Every structure is written in C-alpha cells, then in structure tokens.
Amino acid sequence: MKGKLAAAMRNLGLCVALAGLTACASGPMDVSGTTPGPLSIASEGSFFIGGHDVHSDTLSTVPNYATSGTVTVGQVYVSYQVPTHARPLSLTLIHGCCxxxxxxxxxxxxxxxxxxxxxxxxxxxxxxxxxxxxxxATDIETINAVKEGKAPVTALPALFAASHEAAWAIFRFGPQYPQRFPGEQFPLDSQSGLWQQMVPDWIASLPTPNPTVPALSQLAAKLRNTVLISHSQAGIYPFQAAALSPNGIAAIVALEPAECPSATGDLTPYTKIPILVLFGDYIDQSPRWAPRLNACRAFADAAVRAGGHVQLVLLPDVGIHGNTHMMMQDRNSLDVANWVLHWIDTHVTAAAS
Amino acid sequence: MKGKLAAAMRNLGLCVALAGLTACASGPMDVSGTTPGPLSIASEGSFFIGGHDVHSDTLSTVPNYATSGTVTVGQVYVSYQVPTHARPLSLTLIHGCCxxxxxxxxxxxxxxxxxxxxxxxxxxxxxxxxxxxxxxATDIETINAVKEGKAPVTALPALFAASHEAAWAIFRFGPQYPQRFPGEQFPLDSQSGLWQQMVPDWIASLPTPNPTVPALSQLAAKLRNTVLISHSQAGIYPFQAAALSPNGIAAIVALEPAECPSATGDLTPYTKIPILVLFGDYIDQSPRWAPRLNACRAFADAAVRAGGHVQLVLLPDVGIHGNTHMMMQDRNSLDVANWVLHWIDTHVTAAAS
Incomplete structure (x- = not known):
C-alpha cells in the first residue's frame, strides 16, 4: 500500500509528509524495470487528420453492399495519451515501411x-x-474496377509485403537471413512478434505528396509544439511537412531515415528547427543503409553550413552498440529512448520549460 | 492540488487522513462529465494472437522489394489497458463491419x-x-498475382467499402440518406469523424471460419475470464468461439449482431455462459435489422428452453431511447455503457468477486 501511494505521488510530482510513509520520491520515475508503478493519464483517445470524400461506382464486389456512393480516403489515424503534469512539448511518432x-x-x-x-x-x-x-483506410476502388472489367489489370495498385527474409537484411539483424551480426540487439527469439505486426504497403500507389505529409503538417499546427519522430520510410515526411510550414514543429528526430532532404536543394526550412538524424550499428555493412547514411550526412553538413542546427549521430559513436534498424524494439531500446530524450531536453527549447 | 490528490486516491481506492484534505472519496469515479480525473493504469500495451506463415512468389510489384519469401497472415491485433485495482473480470471489444x-x-x-x-x-x-x-495485416498476394498475369482477374479478392449513404441506413441514422429518425442519438454534426474511421472490408475473401474466431478463442483462454463484447458483423464470432471451447469466456454481450446462432442448431455451447443480445431503437423500421432481430429472438428463446441464460433486450424497453446501430458512439453512449455494465455486474459471477 505504501509503495502504491508513493508511486501515485511520484506520478503527481508530490512530496507530502504522511505518518508512516518513510520515502517520497520526486523526479522521473524509474521505469526501466519490469514492474513500473502506475501510469497516471490526464487524457487519452484518438482522432483522424485529413482525408477527402470521393464518389465511386466500384465500392463493392460483394452482394448486399452498394457499388456507388461516397467514401472518405487519405485520412490519418492518431492515438494519444497525455500524462498528468504533462510537459509543454509533445512527441509525435511516425512509423516506417510495412x-x-x-x-x-x-x-x-x-x-x-x-x-x-x-x-x-x-x-x-x-x-x-x-x-x-x-x-x-486504404482505397480499393481500382481493385474492384479491375475485378468488374471496368479497368485494365495494369490499373491495379502496386503493392508489396516485405518478407521475413527481406526484412531481416533491411532491418539489419544480419547481412542476410538468417545470419546475425555479432552483438546485434534485436530480440530474435521473439521475431514472430515482429512478423505479426508487418502489413502490406500501398505507398507506391499513393498521390504525391503522400497524404501523410499534409496530415503531419495539420497535426503539428493543432498540437502547436511537437517533435516529429520518424522512422525509416517516414523519414522524409517531417522534412516535407516542415517545408510546407514550420508551424507547430518544435524539432525533427529522424531515426534511420530512408531519405533526407537533398543537400543541394533549398535548405531554408531546415535551418529554423533543431534536427537530429540518428543511425544505429552495422551501417557500413549494409548496402541498403550505407549510401542513405552518406546522403543524410551530406544533407546535415549542408544544413549546418546554411546556419541550421542539424546533428547526425551514429549510436556506436555515443557508446550504444548493437542497434538494428528496429532500435525502438531492440533489447536496449530504452537506452536509445533515453539518449533521444536527453537530446530533446538539451536541444529543444520548450522541453526545458 | 487537493483535487488531484483526491482523484489519485480514488483511483487507488485509498482513504488516508491528510492534514488539510477535507474529503476522500471511494467507489466508482464519476466520469460522466467532460473533465474526469486522472486515469490510473497498472499496465497497457498490445500484442497479436494467431496468424500463420505462408510462402509466396507474388509479394511485390514494387521495385526493390523481393517478390518471393515468407509473410505472416491471419493474425489479430489486440491492445489493452489494465487499471490499478482491476476487477478479476476483463472485457474484450470486437468491432463490426467496415x-x-x-x-x-x-x-x-x-x-x-x-x-x-x-x-x-x-x-x-x-x-x-x-x-x-x-x-x-491483409493478404495481397492474389492482387499481385493478377497484376503480374499469374492469376485471372476473377481471382481478385471480393472487397467492399461501405459508402456514407449506405452506412447511413445500415447504421439506422434514418430510413435513408440523409433523412433522420426522430430523436436519433448519433452525433451527426460530427459524422465526418465516423466516415474517417471506416475501412475496406475483406471478410468475403477470408477462409472459414474467419481467422478472428480461433483468435478470440485463444485470447479468451489467455485472459482466462473475459466477456466477449461484439458489434454487428462480429456478432456471431464469440458464439463460434464458444462453440470451439468455453475456456475463458465468462459471458457474451452481442450488440446488434448481424447473425445469431441458429435456433434449430446445437445450442449446448450457449447454455453454459450468460449471454446478452442487445438492440437499439427503430429496429422495426429497418428492413435490414428487423429480420435479424427476429432470428436472434428465435435463438434466445430456443437457448432458454435448452436451459441457457440468454437475454435479448431492446434498449427502448429499458427506457433508453434513440439509439442507432452505433450505440457506442451515440450521444447517450455512456447510458448504454452503464446499462451493459449493470447487466454484467448482475449476471456474470466473477464480476461480483
């Protein structure tokens, strides 16, 4: 009982003298163990950003559902939690391919x-x-149109599902399936839990810019003060959102971006906000990631020369080793999280307030 | 500050004498207002149930992603929150069509x-x-096979997206788009927020039984003591899961099931657990829902005659009016929730422990 009360008070940031209560901690909770204390939530929920209505005559190839009508496509789902005694800065997490x-x-x-x-x-x-x-939501109109003979087979969307074997190398668990890099940190004994979370990717069939980009811009404007934390395929989206408008974007943290802005393009949008580009381990052993790191380094160097506050960091260079592309799931994932949080605390103004 | 501390203590079920603290509530929080107190979470997260690995040679029609390899399909995503001082009974929420x-x-x-x-x-x-x-995850192999000419157009999955106009009548906002039933409770001023959450439905292309059914059975066995609360299309799944095994299923609450078990089939699986079948308002004005209600009533009557504890209730008959098919989003959604929770409290044994 005392432990629970103390934990509740830590959540509340309180330190009250209670008879019989011998300790009353303040400051960040230690949540590195397996049994952290209660989590105190001020509000939580979900909403959508963006999307637009389209009329279609190929909505259904299933009996009992109308083929013609209006559907909404291109919207972006957002779920959130706000802790009690929240900081004035929020974080927005943007997943990657597949x-x-x-x-x-x-x-x-x-x-x-x-x-x-x-x-x-x-x-x-x-x-x-x-x-x-x-x-x-995905947009299935074209698939139905082809099934009904109203569109040619070539109109089918270009889709892909990343196989376990391909993802193994892309995620840098090792040079190729099923070899492991020595010291890699992904919990491969539980790899089935990763394969279960992979989904087909429709990105090659989406309009330009990807609807996620304006949605992120709208979301940042709504949140007013958020760090856009992207991963992999999504790496370029926060930069593209910042180019649309800096409104609400407090910083960008790009975790192993598949693409950085061009080093020879207009760098102005990237000189206004702190930017961290973070890579894990084994990059030089990956034909997919080594050139991407080089391109991002060229961008970071050019943005710094243009007056930006852009930092590119390899985790091994700050003493954190063995990280794969899935650093947020690696066994040392909270070490990486702590490093990112420390960077935010020291580089993003609002975080200190 | 006092209010926050009191709220935290209510969450913890505590009542401690503190200097200067004049009130210390116990019992359920009043969360009907717009600004409920903090939510105290003991644990939260997500996982997958089920799924199986398949080899495919049509995983990608996009360059740079391998066409051959292994993917996992048929798994079911589960997210969860466990409050502090949790009851011994859990609830599992199973959404419906689209x-x-x-x-x-x-x-x-x-x-x-x-x-x-x-x-x-x-x-x-x-x-x-x-x-x-x-x-x-969806399974896109066949779409890619057709695009590559390796399968005929007829092999494309049968898919549908419910249009706003069709959903309007199916969800019983009114007899047809855009007419309203008098007194209906759906927040139609915010209807775009519903259209944004609708997604294409692949159900007509899935194996039998729907993979969700064995997944629910596995989930119930894992949770040991859970009420399966279904909506609409998913209505039959908890019954099918109970027919596989009663293990872990404490009760079934079917909200406007599209289908109940046959009144003339084997009713044995449904005599072992408390079952509530709940419908909203305007059923007799809906050509889609009136016959479904009748079929469910026949099932409920037959199951009771077979010794089951099955109750079929129309919300207007218990004084709750205006509910559409989307009763969990209607303006009086928490009235409906309270009625369901009361039914669980009085009919499901573990809820009282």
Whole structure:
C-alpha cells in the first residue's frame, strides 16, 4: 500500500509528509524495470487528420453492399495519451515501411514500448498510422474496377509485403537471413512478434505528396509544439511537412531515415528547427543503409553550413552498440529512448520549460 | 492540488487522513462529465494472437522489394489497458463491419469511448482489430498475382467499402440518406469523424471460419475470464468461439449482431455462459435489422428452453431511447455503457468477486 501511494505521488510530482510513509520520491520515475508503478493519464483517445470524400461506382464486389456512393480516403489515424503534469512539448511518432503505429508499442518480447515510456517521462505522445495503412483506410476502388472489367489489370495498385527474409537484411539483424551480426540487439527469439505486426504497403500507389505529409503538417499546427519522430520510410515526411510550414514543429528526430532532404536543394526550412538524424550499428555493412547514411550526412553538413542546427549521430559513436534498424524494439531500446530524450531536453527549447 | 490528490486516491481506492484534505472519496469515479480525473493504469500495451506463415512468389510489384519469401497472415491485433485495482473480470471489444478497434475509442464528437470508460470502471479492457483489418495485416498476394498475369482477374479478392449513404441506413441514422429518425442519438454534426474511421472490408475473401474466431478463442483462454463484447458483423464470432471451447469466456454481450446462432442448431455451447443480445431503437423500421432481430429472438428463446441464460433486450424497453446501430458512439453512449455494465455486474459471477 505504501509503495502504491508513493508511486501515485511520484506520478503527481508530490512530496507530502504522511505518518508512516518513510520515502517520497520526486523526479522521473524509474521505469526501466519490469514492474513500473502506475501510469497516471490526464487524457487519452484518438482522432483522424485529413482525408477527402470521393464518389465511386466500384465500392463493392460483394452482394448486399452498394457499388456507388461516397467514401472518405487519405485520412490519418492518431492515438494519444497525455500524462498528468504533462510537459509543454509533445512527441509525435511516425512509423516506417510495412508497419503501423504498433511499431512503438509493446516490443515483440513483451517489454514497454517507446509510446508508454515517453508518456511516463511526461510527454503527451501521439502515434499515427500512415495514410492507407493500419487504421487509416486504404482505397480499393481500382481493385474492384479491375475485378468488374471496368479497368485494365495494369490499373491495379502496386503493392508489396516485405518478407521475413527481406526484412531481416533491411532491418539489419544480419547481412542476410538468417545470419546475425555479432552483438546485434534485436530480440530474435521473439521475431514472430515482429512478423505479426508487418502489413502490406500501398505507398507506391499513393498521390504525391503522400497524404501523410499534409496530415503531419495539420497535426503539428493543432498540437502547436511537437517533435516529429520518424522512422525509416517516414523519414522524409517531417522534412516535407516542415517545408510546407514550420508551424507547430518544435524539432525533427529522424531515426534511420530512408531519405533526407537533398543537400543541394533549398535548405531554408531546415535551418529554423533543431534536427537530429540518428543511425544505429552495422551501417557500413549494409548496402541498403550505407549510401542513405552518406546522403543524410551530406544533407546535415549542408544544413549546418546554411546556419541550421542539424546533428547526425551514429549510436556506436555515443557508446550504444548493437542497434538494428528496429532500435525502438531492440533489447536496449530504452537506452536509445533515453539518449533521444536527453537530446530533446538539451536541444529543444520548450522541453526545458 | 487537493483535487488531484483526491482523484489519485480514488483511483487507488485509498482513504488516508491528510492534514488539510477535507474529503476522500471511494467507489466508482464519476466520469460522466467532460473533465474526469486522472486515469490510473497498472499496465497497457498490445500484442497479436494467431496468424500463420505462408510462402509466396507474388509479394511485390514494387521495385526493390523481393517478390518471393515468407509473410505472416491471419493474425489479430489486440491492445489493452489494465487499471490499478482491476476487477478479476476483463472485457474484450470486437468491432463490426467496415470498422476497426477505433469503434470503441473517442467518439466522432470527441467524447470518451467505451474503451476508456470500461477501464475507469475497473475492467481490464482488450480491443481487437479483426483479422485482415486495421493493424491486422491483409493478404495481397492474389492482387499481385493478377497484376503480374499469374492469376485471372476473377481471382481478385471480393472487397467492399461501405459508402456514407449506405452506412447511413445500415447504421439506422434514418430510413435513408440523409433523412433522420426522430430523436436519433448519433452525433451527426460530427459524422465526418465516423466516415474517417471506416475501412475496406475483406471478410468475403477470408477462409472459414474467419481467422478472428480461433483468435478470440485463444485470447479468451489467455485472459482466462473475459466477456466477449461484439458489434454487428462480429456478432456471431464469440458464439463460434464458444462453440470451439468455453475456456475463458465468462459471458457474451452481442450488440446488434448481424447473425445469431441458429435456433434449430446445437445450442449446448450457449447454455453454459450468460449471454446478452442487445438492440437499439427503430429496429422495426429497418428492413435490414428487423429480420435479424427476429432470428436472434428465435435463438434466445430456443437457448432458454435448452436451459441457457440468454437475454435479448431492446434498449427502448429499458427506457433508453434513440439509439442507432452505433450505440457506442451515440450521444447517450455512456447510458448504454452503464446499462451493459449493470447487466454484467448482475449476471456474470466473477464480476461480483
């Protein structure tokens, strides 16, 4: 009972003298163990950003459902938790290829996800499903049109599902399936929990810009003061959103972005906000990631020369080793989270208020 | 500050004498207002149930992603929250047609969803995305096979997206779009928030039984003591899961099931657990729902004659009026939730322990 009361008071940031209560902690909770104390939530829920209505005559190839009518497509699902005594800065988590917002939740081996960890550190935390992924609706009109003979086979959307074997190398568990890099930190004994969370990817069939980009811009404007934390495929989206408008974007943290802005393009949008580009381990052993790191380094160097506050960091260079592309699920995921939080605390103005 | 401390203590079920603290409540929180107190969470997260690995040679029609390899399909996403001082009985929420687990979250007009409301009432609450929906992966192999000329157009999956206009009548906002039933309770001023949450439905292309059924059976066995609360299309799944095994299923609450078990089939599985079948208003004015109600009534009568504890209730008959098919999002959604919770409290044994 005392422990629970103390935990509740820590959540509340209180330190009250109670008869018989010998200790009363303040400051961040220690949530690195397996049994953290209660999580105190001020508000939680979900909503959508964006989307537009379209009329279609190929909505259904199933009896009892009308083929003609209006549907809404292109919207982006957002779920959130705001802790009690929240900081004035929020975090927005944007998953990558072939995945959904599940990326940031409980790890495949059952440990706390970054979403909860960030909330426990006082940040209102927003998690999206990219447009046409997860709880953000896909658009099936063309598939139905082809099935009904109203459109040619070539009109079918270009889709892909990343195989376990392909993802193994892309996620840098090792050079190729099923070889492991020595010291890699992904919980491969629980790999089935990762394969279960992978979903087909419709990105190659979406309009330009990807509807996720304007949705992120709208979301940042709504949240007023949020750090856009992207992963992999989504890496370029926060930059593109910042190019639309800096409104509400407090910083960008790009975790192993598949693409950085061009080093030779207009860098003005990226000189106004703190930017961290973070890579894990084994990059030089990956034909997919080594050139991407180089391109991001060129961008970071150019943005710094243009007056920006852009930092590119490899985790091994700050003493954190063995990280795969899925660093938010690696066994040392909370070490990485702590490093990111420290960067935010020291580089993003609002975080200190 | 006092208010927050009192709220925290209510969450903890504590009543401690503190200097200067004049009141210390116990019992259920009043969360009917717009600003409920903090929500105290003991644990939260997500996981998957089920799924199986398949080898495919048509995983991708996008460059840079391998066409051959292994993917996992048929799994079911589950997210959960367990409050502090949780009851020994959990609730599992199973959404219906053209929707995802978002069904139970924040309503289109921004009010608290049933998911959070149930947690605030002490129930560990589990929310699923049906197989091939939301964060549970779809299987796109056949679409890619057709696009590559390896399968005929007729092999394309049968898919449908419910239009706003069709959903209007199916959800009983009125007899037909855009007419309203007098006194209907759906927040139609915020209807765009409902259209944003609708997703394409792959159910007609899935194996039999729907993979959601064995997943629910596995989930109930894992949770040991859970009430399966279904909506609409998902209505038959908990019954089918109970027919597989009663293990872990404490009760079934079917909200406007599209289908009940046959009144002339084997009713044995349904005589072992308390069952509530609940319908809203305007049923007799709906050509879609009136016959479904009749079939469910025949099932309920037959199951009672067979010795079962099965109750079929129309909300207007218990004094709750104006409810559409989307009763968990109607303006009086928490009145309906309270009625369901009272039924559980009085009919499900473990709820009283």
């Amino acid at each position: 995945l959904t917002g599940k990326t940031w939740e409980t790890t495949p081996d059952g440990r706390m996800g970054w979403d909860e960890y960030f909330v426990r550190h006082g940040f209102p935390t927003y998690v999206i499903d990219q447009a046409d992924r997860g709880r953000s | 929707l995802t687990g978002k069904t139970w979250e924040t309503t289109p007009d921004g009010r608290m969803g049933w998911d959070e409301y149930f947690v605030r009432h002490g129930f560990p609450t589990y929310v699923i995305d049906q197989a091939d929906r939301g964060r549970s």
